[in-house]
Amino acid sequence: MKRPPSLRPGWPRDLLGLALLLALVAPLAWPQRPVWRQATDAELAALLPARAPVETESSTASGITDGKGHFIAGIVLITAGYSADGKYSHYLVVQSPMSIDGVRLTPGEYVFGYSRDGDTLSVRLYEALTGKPVGTAKATRIPGAGMVRSLQILPPGEKPLIQIGRFGIPYELTDK
Numbered sequence: 001m002k003r004p005p006s007l008r009p010g011w012p013r014d015l016l017g018l019a020l021l022l023a024l025v026a027p028l029a030w031p032q033r034p035v036w037r038q039a040t041d042a043e044l045a046a047l048l049p050a051r052a053p054v055e056t057e058s059s060t061a062s063g064i065t066d067g068k069g070h071f072i073a074g075i076v077l078i079t080a081g082y083s084a085d086g087k088y089s090h091y092l093v094v095q096s097p098m099s100i101d102g103v104r105l106t107p108g109e110y111v112f113g114y115s116r117d118g119d120t121l122s123v124r125l126y127e128a129l130t131g132k133p134v135g136t137a138k139a140t141r142i143p144g145a146g147m148v149r150s151l152q153i154l155p156p157g158e159k160p161l162i163q164i165g166r167f168g169i170p171y172e173l174t175d176k
Helices: 011-029 041-047
Strands: 056-065 071-077 090-094 098-100 103-105 108-117 120-127 133-141 149-153 161-165 167-173
Touching: 041 056, 041 071, 071 149, 103 133, 120 167
Parallel strands: 056 149
Antiparallel strands: 056 071, 071 090, 090 108, 098 103, 098 167, 108 120, 120 133, 133 167, 149 161, 161 167
16 A cells, blocks of 8 residues: 655654745845944944034944944034024934934935023934924933933934933934
8 A cells, every 4th residue: 555645754844944944035035124323433433423513522423233234323413602592413324214303304315403492402403414404202211311412312212212311312213
């Protein structure tokens, strides 16, 4: 009597080999989302200008990268005498679409400034080249803020945040 093909000797090994092959190939079939991390000082120095419309303070540079050539980075502008009303205090490079507290930013260069309004900051964003207003975001006080930084862009994860002093603005990386 002839055995059915599924019961021939060695079929469990064949099935195991097929499962192993599928396990190795399957991740290649789905697009992988980039893993963003904190950008290094060297990466930031190569990306951010020493002079935007005015000088910048290199020790305040902060940013994130996906490790594939895309950055979101910022730096504090030295604005003494240039912006008494605080219109421009920070420079921001965006190389991946994002939304900052609902304000959509496409890849490009931006400047922003802020004014304090009680326990929040009103952060006004502008196109760097034209000065055209892009939108306004609200930064709220970070409870129990540890180290206070002039600017810190934290990698996305549990709580993506752009920190300005003791205040933070939520952001979201978008695919559009």
